[in-house]
Amino acid sequence: MSFCNDNTEEVSALIVAGGKAERMSGKEKGLQCFRGVPMVVSVAMALKEVTSMVAVNANRYQEDYESLGFEVIADLADYQDVGPLSGVMAGLHNAKSQFLLLSPCDSPCVSSDAFHALLDAIKREPDKIHYIVTASGRHPLHAVLPVSTALSALSTFLARDMKKSVMAFYELHGCRALHWSEEAELINVNYSEQLE
Template structure:
């Protein structure tokens, strides 16, 4: 199973005053760079989804792509484009504002998928009844974090149809496609995100 990764940095960052969130500095480095440092040991190919400042993101030496859909239509728009341009079977997506993301994110998110594939392949008689899992996402036990997700490229058509219908809700799409929430309750702090410039400047970090 070939897996690539995409850092989602295509939002408007309204709560940060409209700045490009992934390029904001935390501990002297852009948020997107912190995310890449946590991802690079987990997956060989990492790209950035950015709708602004693509040249600046490209300076990190990573492939950069914008949403196919115009007007900042949310993370699912970036996910759709990421799936369409992927050369892998699955794509691991993470938001750009979580510099402490789990170092075992991929390992845990892929476990239900691998188990379902093994069962699907070994039980051909019930294969039609037990389809393999194509989508998983993280939960910290209290909150769900759907932008931390592992998604099969086989879902491109379904996601295209969903967005064309005018829907943008991530969890709704996931639940319609038999997703599995993976427990990261032992790493709640890993999902700490930064929504304001004051958050980034806090000395608590």
Template structure:
């Protein structure tokens, strides 16, 4: 069925848990429990049937995440502390799929149709990057992009820029 959790794409889901948790008193958001499981486990289970690969971008607590069965990647040393684009760069470097979908670890209840809708937009618009917009607000934390953009992202980060929207707007 189209738009259901039964549909799968050749996409790497990249769960972003690399932040410093400043707004949460320094806590690792991905490991905060919702019910009996950490937030990141809820997000993983929701996206798992829709993708072929799942990576977790984290810069601390690697052993705890691995204990929950995650393949953990860290930001490159030169980009540590520069935000979600550093995690995306690491994901683009490690993904075996031609597309990467970023998902924040602390938003486990994204729509079941998110990947399907982003995939459709990417395909029908001949785009390189897509993200959802609702109510006039863009949500670049949920980003679907082509892995060939890795070199472009490296140049952007090396120039000292770290704004997600700034990099996104430089592509189709």
């Protein structure tokens, strides 16, 4: 089963899996099974409800992700080691769409409803980055970005000598919080014991 194609669409998606998985004892989080399914596949299935173009940002185990049918996008050489923004930059740089949806690989319970809500939000305000916030706080890697302006703004942001915070970048660009009531959908599976 393929999760991506070469057609240009209004929306593409990137699953961010480029981290070092230090809290998962170095295991590649996206490939770990949660309820019998690799987490990256669970996230992809939710994203596939809104776009046929779903890629994975990964710097390790790339062949394993490819074997699951994903296009794999590695961090760009000039933008490595800046945390999740490395993956965001890679996704924006490679996007063939007007908007880019983001989701982390370790949120296997996320629903397509959340992604539909993000897309509804950006269609109302297409010049802003929209990200999810719940009662427990902000979820900046559940977001949708306007590709052209975000790519330009992120290039400027990463050239500055400052903390490479996702939220700081969003605020520089201009952003809106989308309040989401389904807290359980956004649980992050960071530890091996959560996979049981």
